[in-house]
Amino acid sequence: MKARPNMKQYHIDNYIVLGKKYFEEDNLDQALFYFNKAYQLGRFKDIDLMLDMAIIYDERNEFHKAFNMYQEIIACDESEARAYYGIAILYDHQDKFNEAIRYYQKAIACDPYYVKAYFFLAYAYDSVGEEDKAIENYEKVLALDPDDFWSLVNLGAIHENRDNIEEAITLMERALTIDEGHHMALFNMGVLLSKQQKIHAAKAYYQKTIKITKNYPYAYLNLGVIYRDxxxxxxxxxxxxxxIMHNQEAVFLYYNRGCCYLKVDRIEAAEQDIINVLKKYPKMADYVQNDRELQELIHYSDVIKNILEQSEVI
Structure with a gap:
């Protein structure tokens, strides 16, 4: 006698397969449509299915639906670290770091080897100014995964802010052994070497950064400032x-170029750059007005004076 197929379970499994197919294709609407069908038919709670649904709700910026789904998962299994982590990410996306911290800690309490939870907990602590706790958690990430690139970079940045330059360089060198062509690590090395007054080496790292990516304006800024100085x-x-060719909205590049134009008596070019600064970012008006190097240009340019007057800084 042949076993009778469970048609309901067949449909559930089929809906899940279709949902995952669309999820992998980044078609979130269709993925959610089929996941919902499976969810509504299910006799028991499929935690992996609900996690996928919560992630989609998060990506669709449907905070409350995602939050409620994660809470439903926790009601099914209060030791499910991924649900606490998911709630933490929801708060993290809204820059509600103190709430995020509580849930990252809950995730870690359920799973002491949850590398991503330690990483984002460290980032959240750094975001609320608790650098010691940020360092502690980045170090926990590196104890579990010594090759975690972003933990090395972020931890190095904290040590740079604390003027622990040698420690920061060691971390950034480790990051570059993992990804020798990443613009962020290259740029940070340039900053660190500049602080050590190793200007020639710093230039080389800024130039490498620019070669890797044309769309990181701070590399142009720092390299240009070295030449200016x-x-x-x-x-x-x-x-x-x-x-500027590759980062047309980076007003600080126009500003610094304008100041350099003044140094070589290219007054009209300087005027145009400062006008661009004021038009692109009106909040710079007060800064322009108080820059001693620009006083002669402001006196010369009726256009700049008019813009500053309209901004009520003159």
Whole structure:
């Protein structure tokens, strides 16, 4: 006698397969449609299914639906670390870091080897100014995974802020052994070497950063400022100009180029750059008005004076 198939379970499994297919294709609407069908038919709570649904709700910015789904998972299994982590991520996305911290800690209490929870807990602590706890948790990540690139980079940045430059360099060197071509680690090495007054080496790292990615304006800024401080204004202008070509909204590049144009008596070019700064970012009006180097340009340019007057800073 043949066993009679469980048609209900067949449909549930089929809906889940279809949902996962669309989920992998990043078609969230269709994925959720089929996951919901499976969820509504299910006699028991399928935690993996509910986790997938909660993630989709999160990606669709449906906070309350995601939160409620995670809470339903916890009601089924209060030791499910992924649900606490999911709630923490919901709060993290809203920059509610103190709430996120509580849930990351709950996730870790359920799973002491939850690397991602330690990482984002460290980031949350750093975001609320608790650097000691951030360091502690980044170190826990690295104890579990010594090759975690972003923990090395972020921990190095904290040590840089604390002027622990040698420690920061060691961490950034480790990061670069993992990904020698990542622009963030290259840029940070440039910053650290600049702080050690190793200017030639710092330039090389900024140049490597620019070669890797044209769309990181701070590399152009820092490299251009080095040339400016060396009195090589034409070289600085060239760097700022290249940066502007690839980062047209980076007002600080226009600003610094404008100041360099003044140094080489290219008044009209300087005027145009400062006008661009004020038009793109009106909040810079007060800064422009109080910059001693720009007083002669402001006196010369009726256009800049009019913009500043309209901003009520003159």
């Amino acid at each position: 060396e009195g090589r204004y034409d070289k600085a202008i060239s760097v700022f100009t290249e940066g």
